[in-house]
Amino acid sequence: MSKRSGEFNLGVAGVLLLASVVAQAQVTPCVKDDLGAVPPKYNVDFPTDIQPILDVACAGCHTGGGTSGGLNMNVGAAFGNLVNVPANNSAANMPRITPFDAAASFLFQKINCTNLNEIPGTPFGRRMPRSGPPYLSAANQALILDWIEQGARAARDPDRIFGNGHEGRN
Numbered sequence: 001m002s003k004r005s006g007e008f009n010l011g012v013a014g015v016l017l018l019a020s021v022v023a024q025a026q027v028t029p030c031v032k033d034d035l036g037a038v039p040p041k042y043n044v045d046f047p048t049d050i051q052p053i054l055d056v057a058c059a060g061c062h063t064g065g066g067t068s069g070g071l072n073m074n075v076g077a078a079f080g081n082l083v084n085v086p087a088n089n090s091a092a093n094m095p096r097i098t099p100f101d102a103a104a105s106f107l108f109q110k111i112n113c114t115n116l117n118e119i120p121g122t123p124f125g126r127r128m129p130r131s132g133p134p135y136l137s138a139a140n141q142a143l144i145l146d147w148i149e150q151g152a153r154a155a156r157d158p159d160r161i162f163g164n165g166h167e168g169r170n
C-alpha cells in the first residue's frame with residue numbers, strides 16, 4: 001500500500017470519526033443496564049414496593065427532607081412530585097415520570113443509564129443515586145420500570161384480578 005493511499009484511508013477514517021462525534025453531540029444514546037433477567041412484578045404497589053426503595057437509596061438527598069435537584073421524595077410527597085411533573089433539569093425535556101412510558105421518564109433514565117456521568121458537561125446530571133456506585137440493583141430498577149409501564153399508579157389496583165406476570169416489560 002502506498003503512503004498516499006494510506007493517508008487517504010486515514011482521511012476517510014477521520015471524517016467518519018468527526019461525523020460520529022457530531023452525531024453523538026446531538027443525541028447521546030443511553031447505555032442501559034439490562035433488566036431482562038428480572039421476572040416482571042404484576043400490579044406494583046407504589047407505597048409498599050417503590051417508596052421503600054426511595055427511602056433507602058435516595059436518603060438524605062431526596063428523602064428525610066432533602067430536595068436535591070428540586071426533588072423531594074418523602075413519604076406522602078414523592079408521588080405528587082414525580083408523576084407527570086416536568087423535570088427540573090431543562091435538558092431532560094421530559095417529566096420525571098410519564099405513566100406507561102419509562103423511556104420518557106427522567107427518573108428512570110437517571111437510574112438506568114450507565115453512561116450519564118460520561119456525557120461531556122453532564123447535561124442530564126449524574127447517574128442516581130448520586131452517591132453510587134453501587135447504583136440500584138437490577139431488581140429494584142425493574143420494579144420501578146414495571147410500576148411505570150403499568151401506568152405509575154398511586155397504589156396497587158384492586159380491580160386488576162387477572163395478570164399473566166409477563167406484561168409491561170420492554
Ligand code: HEC
Nearest residue numbers: 057058061068069071087088089107125126128129130131
Ligand atoms: C448523594 C445525594 C443524592 C442521592 C443519594 C440521590 N440523589 Fe438524585 N439528585 C441529587 C442531585 C445533587 C441532583 C441534581 C444534579 C444531578 O442531576 O446530578 C439530583 C437529581 C435527581 C433527579 C432529577 C430531578 C429533576 O427534576 O431534574 C432525579 C430524578 C433523581 N435525582 C432521582 C434520584 C433517585 C431515584 C435516587 C435514589 C435511587 C437519588 N436521586 C439519589 C443528589 C442525590
